[in-house]
Amino acid sequence: MTENPHALFDTWLTQATESEPNDPEAVALATATPDGRPSVRMVLLKGHDERGFVIYTNRQSRKADELEANPRASLLFHWKTLRRQVRVEGAVSRVSDEESDAYFASRSRDSRLGAWASEQSRDLDHRDTFLNRVEEMRRRFEGRDVPRPPHWGGYRVAPERVEFWRDREFRLHERRVFLPDGRGGWTEGLLYP
Structure with a gap:
């Protein structure tokens, strides 16, 4: 029954x-x-990838403050049409500046300008204040590339537990859990629904 949870996740995400x-x-x-x-x-x-699951954010946001102070997180993917979910729990670390730069460069120009303009999670007096800041950034970077702000980057959740849940008739759901085996592999088990 044992599979690599990363390979199974790839299959489920593709579906x-x-x-x-x-x-x-x-x-x-x-x-x-x-x-x-x-x-x-x-x-x-x-x-x-095998190292974990990556998200990006303003590192001055509430979520980043919490990840920095308590570097553990849980993720929950819920795919309603497939009647499936995946839960991931693990330690959190920053991704490299190179990875953050590469992802930031792939974003649309307006998204990159928004990253400079937003004081994410801070109080905002009026939406126009934010939109005006976006326009200020548009003028600031006119005719040139928009680099990644120093306060913006990625975090990786390195899985220590991965659970795959499938809906079954009469609530007799299927739950498969993967845990590291301490040798670079995984052990797999089942959980009661």
Whole structure:
């Protein structure tokens, strides 16, 4: 029964990409403050491999503050059309500046300008204030490339537990859990629904 959870995730994500009408890479990211106050929000998965699952954000945001203070997180992918979900739990680390630069360069120009203009998670007096800041950034970078702001980058969740859940008739769901085996591989088991 044992598979590599990364390979199984790739298969499920490919199937979700074919069936989900919007954002198959959308994932709920759960963090906590140092004193244990939980917080969850939807983000977009921007990369995954054997090292883990990568998201990007303003590193002055609430989520980044929580990831820096308490570098553990949970992810939840829910693909309603497939009636499946994947849960990932693990330690969090920053991705390299090179990886952050490469991803940032792949974003649309307006998204890059928005990253400079936004004081993510801070109080905003009026939407026009933000839109005016975007226009200021448009003028600032007119005719040249928009580099990655120093306060913006990625985080990687290195999985220590991965659970694959499939809906089954009469709520007799299937739950497969993968845990590291301590030798660079994985052990697999089942959980009661």
